[in-house]
């Protein structure tokens with residue numbers, strides 16, 4: 001415990017003395033009531049000049065300290081987030097936003113295309129970022145601070161997200177794909193993007209992060225509630241015990257009965273764990289934040305400790321997610337330029353990273369001259385052209401060109417499509433076409449290396465034809481294999497679940513070292529796999545980045561969205577990893593386990609402690625009344641007063657001594673939770689029994705020096 005942190009937390013600890021707040025912790029509330037009763041008794045004794053006033057006052061002071069120490073542990077835990085919240089607030093400076101007002105021209109078709117000039121079609125106005133509403137469209141250029149959370153709907157930019165992630169390397173944010181979300185307070189470094197705002201001012205990611213690190217939104221988890229119920233029951237049992245002692249409590253000559261009874265009660269109820277529960281929970285969340293994971297639910301953090309299955313999306317989660325076209329391969333008898341032109345046509349209105357990279361490669365192969373004759377986007381995408389947008393269900397995208405369109409040589413409507421091999425194969429077969437042997441082999445070859453093959457086809461005038469294949473390449477994030485092996489050692493099964501074909505999936509699965517994979521999965525399939533695992537009684541975590549992952553992220557017991565992903569994914573998940581690292585689950589599981597083990601260990605310690613205190617002080621208390629009990633008085637405490645006082649002091653001091661452990665968490669190693677817990681139960685149970693005998697004896701030696709206490 002850092003002394004300055006402790007000092008800074010003191011005012012908050014006093015504010016937490018408010019009974020309305022304290023009632024949420026039944027154990028500490030009981031101590032508070034006891035302290036009030038003893039205060040009244042002490043004042044009365046002082047007024048009447050009673051000889052036991054000194055004893056009563058010292059006990060009362062230590063009772064108040066017990067309450068205060070409990071509050072202090074919580075205040076220190078909360079205080080650790082304060083500094084972080086302040087630095088986040090600095091990032092939330094108010095900025096002016098360039099907001100689009102209205103379209104000057106009727107929007108042509110569903111996709112004005114990447115080359116369509118937004119400024120030509122729209123007016124804009126300058127408004128404060130705080131005025132932005134959900135659905136507003138804003139424009140950001142190099143050097144601009146992004147005024148709010150949103151999804152990029154046009155363009156691509158490199159963005160400095162260090163204000164929230166602490167990572168200085170810029171990241172790419174682009175429309176269409178799964179890397180489309182931007183966060184208010186981050187800065188555009190290059191290029192120009194158009195953003196649709198997805199969060200109202202005051203409810204942004206930064207706002208949520210701030211209230212999270214400050215603990216303002218913290219809610220009790222089901223485990224904490226269950227523990228509180230247990231502690232409350234124990235408290236009631238001991239209150240009844242203390243009450244029944246009252247009639248025979250003319251023990252030990254003239255001891256002030258109410259004060260002794262309260263002191264005895266406070267020593268017997270589980271004050272240690274009652275005082276430390278909030279600090280344990282808060283610091284667990286804090287440890288997650290230190291590792292750049294934001295959890296919106298404490299329950300998910302605890303559940304993470306018991307996860308047995310982890311599902312992962314492929315593209316953007318296991319791989320970087322910027323799948324890029326690297327080659328075109330034409331079918332026999334097809335002019336390669338026709339393939340390239342058709343691939344480009346099918347991608348003119350495709351705002352996904354895949355679509356954009358196909359256009360880029362086509363332009364590059366044409367000698368890098370910005371436009372290829374006859375395939376200029378604005379001239380091609382006339383209002384009569386029907387844009388077929390990519391969907392994870394159809395796995396295809398493209399255009400329908402009307403007869404007479406300059407890019408359509410046939411007299412009929414020409415359908416240009418590109419997409420997953422199986423989807424395009426089915427599409428052409430349904431229209432009387434076939435997949436040539438050479439392309440089948442090319443598809444297998446590309447897939448075998450972990451690449452994604454996209455087939456390009458046309459259908460017009462009754463003829464369906466596959467023109468060739470596009471090779472999309474993606475890179476597996478580094479260090480996956482070792483980290484997935486670590487997850488296996490922790491008893492967690494990893495399953496990659498992807499919309500890509502079986503062979504690509506198998507290649508990436510082998511490269512990344514996951515245990516199993518599911519290929520050609522629709523969003524419904526992802527959800528179904530989670531439901532099936534849960535019905536088999538397993539706790540499931542899911543990590544993903546795409547809008548099509550959102551239902552699965554929401555259904556999983558622990559849903560971790562990549563920060564690089566879409567707003568929909570981040571909204572659905574109960575955690576966001578700012579580093580977009582799918583193996584971060586190792587840390588999350590560790591923190592979840594540690595949280596549960598820490599709480600279990602300290603509960604054991606607390607209860608063992610209370611039992612031991614009973615045997616330490618009761619014989620001393622009753623030795624005078626029932627001489628037989630003197631045999632049990634092995635501690636040889638100086639006097640009944642000294643026994644009571646020493647126990648109360650020990651009871652208060654032990655809270656302070658355990659605060660660092662509650663904040664840090666007990667040591668956690670990658671063994672099964674059951675093994676770790678049983679080992680800890682032994683240590684903390686035994687320690688809990690022994691500690692009071694030693695502690696109380698030492699305090700007794702000091703306390704008995706006080707006149708009138710030691711007799």
Ligand SMILES: Nc1ncnc2c1ncn2[C@@H]1O[C@H](COP(=O)(O)OP(=O)(O)OP(=O)(O)O)[C@@H](O)[C@H]1O
Pocket residue numbers: 313314315316350352354355390391392395396397418419420421452453454497498499500501521522546548
């Ligand atoms: N822009 C596109 N146009 C046509 N087809 C595409 C496009 N992007 C992807 N595909 C095809 O659709 C398949 C499914 O893509 P999608 O990105 O939805 O997969 P997913 O379910 O998110 O899984 P993962 O992200 O792990 O690949 C891809 O494997 C690819 O074959």
Ligand SMILES: [K+]
Pocket residue numbers: 266267268269270271272610651
């Ligand atoms: K106690």
Ligand SMILES: [Mg+2]
Pocket residue numbers: 178313314315316545546
């Ligand atoms: Mg995806």
